[in-house]
Amino acid sequence: MQWFLNSTQAFRVGWVCWKKDRRFILAVRAFVYQALPRSGFEVVRFTWWCLSSYGPRLIASLFVRRLPEVRSFSSDGALNLARQIRAVNLLAPTKMCLVMTKYGSDKAQRWHNYTPVYSALLKRYRDRPVRILELGLGTNNPELRSSMGVDGRPGASLRGWRELFPRALVYGADIDRNILFQENRIKTFYCDQLDQAAIRELWSQPDLQGGVDIIVEDGLHTFEANISFLEGSLEHLRPGGMYVIEDIVQDTAEKWHDQLETVYSRRYPTLEFAFVALPNDSNHYDNNLLIIRRSAQADTSSAASGLNSSLATASSLTASL
Ligand SMILES: C[S@@+](CC[C@H](N)C(=O)[O-])C[C@H]1O[C@@H](n2cnc3c(N)ncnc32)[C@H](O)[C@@H]1O
Numbered sequence: 001m002q003w004f005l006n007s008t009q010a011f012r013v014g015w016v017c018w019k020k021d022r023r024f025i026l027a028v029r030a031f032v033y034q035a036l037p038r039s040g041f042e043v044v045r046f047t048w049w050c051l052s053s054y055g056p057r058l059i060a061s062l063f064v065r066r067l068p069e070v071r072s073f074s075s076d077g078a079l080n081l082a083r084q085i086r087a088v089n090l091l092a093p094t095k096m097c098l099v100m101t102k103y104g105s106d107k108a109q110r111w112h113n114y115t116p117v118y119s120a121l122l123k124r125y126r127d128r129p130v131r132i133l134e135l136g137l138g139t140n141n142p143e144l145r146s147s148m149g150v151d152g153r154p155g156a157s158l159r160g161w162r163e164l165f166p167r168a169l170v171y172g173a174d175i176d177r178n179i180l181f182q183e184n185r186i187k188t189f190y191c192d193q194l195d196q197a198a199i200r201e202l203w204s205q206p207d208l209q210g211g212v213d214i215i216v217e218d219g220l221h222t223f224e225a226n227i228s229f230l231e232g233s234l235e236h237l238r239p240g241g242m243y244v245i246e247d248i249v250q251d252t253a254e255k256w257h258d259q260l261e262t263v264y265s266r267r268y269p270t271l272e273f274a275f276v277a278l279p280n281d282s283n284h285y286d287n288n289l290l291i292i293r294r295s296a297q298a299d300t301s302s303a304a305s306g307l308n309s310s311l312a313t314a315s316s317l318t319a320s321l
Contacts, residue, residue, distance in 0.1 A: 033151050041151070042104070049101050053110060054093050061092035066279055068117060073260040073273040081272045081293045085117060090278055094119035100160040104153035105138065107160075107246075110282045114246060114289060117276065121242060121291070122165075125213060129167040131238075133208070134158060135193060135229060136218035137174040144176055146220055154179035157218070158186050171212065173202055174219075193219045199232030211236040215243040221286065223252045227259075234268070240296035248288035253277070256290065270295045 033041050068090060072082035096115040097108035108115040140152035148154075158172045162185050173191035174180065180188045191202040202208070215237055217229050226245050237243050248256065253275070260273045276289040 029151075045104075046102055049109065054097065054101075057091050057093050061089055064091060066090045069277040069279070071257060071260075071275045073257075073265040073275070074271075075265050075269045079272075081121075081291065082274045084120060085274055085276055085291065088117050088120045090116050090280075092116055096122075096160070096164055099163050100157060103159045103163075104148075104156035105160055106148070107157060111280075112247070112283065112287055113278055113280055117278070117289065117291075118244075122214065125168075126165060127167060128165075128213075129169075130165060130213040131169050131171065131208075131211075132161050132165065132214040132216070133171040133173065133212045134161070134216040134218060135173045135191065136216075136220075137172050137176070137179050137188060138218075139174065139176040139179050141176060141178070155181055155183075155186070155188070157216075158188070159183075162186055169207075171208065193217075193225050193229040196228065196232055199229060203233065203236050208236065211238045211241070213238050213241045215241070216246065217244065218246045221247045221249065223249075223255060226290075234271075234292075237292075237294050239294055241294050243292040243294075245290040247286045248275075248290060249286045250277075250284065250288065253288060260290075270297075 029045075032044055036044065066089060068085055068088060070082045070085050072079050090113055093108070094116055096119045100107045100115055101109060106112055107118070134157055136146065137154045137158065138148040138152050138156050139146075139154055140148055140150055142150055154174075154176075155172065158170050161168060161170045168185065170186045172180075172186065172188035174188065175190070175192045177190055180190065182188065187207055189202055189205055190198070192198045215233055217226065217233075219225060219229065226248070230243070230245070234243065256275055260275060264271070265273055272293045272295070274291045274293075276291060278287045278289070280287045
């Protein structure tokens with residue numbers, strides 16, 4: 001009986017720490033990381049996530065719907081993208097959640113839950129020979145900004161994309177030259193998203209000629225850095241393609257709404273913009289996405305010239321920031 005009471009007490013203390021103090025979780029994680037070989041740590045991490053997040057969400061999603069909050073910006077009033085996103089139940093885990101977490105990306109872990117939205121929007125690309133570029137490989141150098149920490153796995157999401165899109169070519173870019181790599185169907189390049197010359201150099205790579213179908217920006221995560229990469233990259237998004245900016249900080253939401261309403265939706269008539277807030281009990285700080293879809297008909301001459309002439313004036317905005 002005493003043993004039972006002690007255990008119950010220990011469980012209660014642990015549970016309170018777990019709910020109230022993230023340092024407790026980080027301490028346990030650091031202990032497991034040091035105690036086990038890397039592969040063992042990955043197995044524990046993935047199993048823990050399946051038991052504590054994937055499973056409960058799967059069950060909860062049978063009874064509860066948690067929907068994204070979407071603000072749509074489009075000069076011609078098109079709301080298709082927003083409608084599609086609003087129908088996604090964020091609680092319902094998908095294959096993409098499993099795959100991304102298995103490789104060590106944070107796109108589907110507790111802090112972020114982007115993968116249900118991506119699964120819905122990207123399923124049409126699944127069996128196509130698409131080209132995907134992600135900025136931000138996930139450095140494990142703790143000295144660098146936006147680092148994934150010492151137990152991060154550079155290239156995690158690129159490997160996830162490769163598995164999920166079996167005919168795709170996957171490209172990555174990062175400011176950390178030490179983590180660049182090349183594997184079957186994956187190639188990575190240097191890029192500093194704050195530097196327009198570096199962005200131009202990235203897009204001048206022979207592999208990237210003709211543009212890409214999906215761009216995911218998961219780099220520095222500041223408003224200025226987002227705008228800088230967007231300005232230098234939007235013209236390389238193919239018709240029908242999708243551009244996503246991850247981890248937008250809540251404090252900048254108003255600034256983004258204003259920018260999308262007064263500048264971008266007017267400047268780019270062939271693009272639909274959706275600013276998406278994903279309700280998440282663990283993260284009220286930066287669980288927002290900007291999703292941009294380029295119309296599939298955008299290669300008609302007027303639409304293309306609309307995008308291209310808009311882009312000619314785009315650099316002025318970057319300069320003004
Ligand atoms: C959050 S991590 C990316 C995680 C990865 N996409 C994943 O899902 O596993 C952010 C990355 O952005 C990179 N980064 C930081 N500042 C940058 C900059 N100015 N230009 C390009 N990349 C930058 C960091 O080196 C880091 O690798």
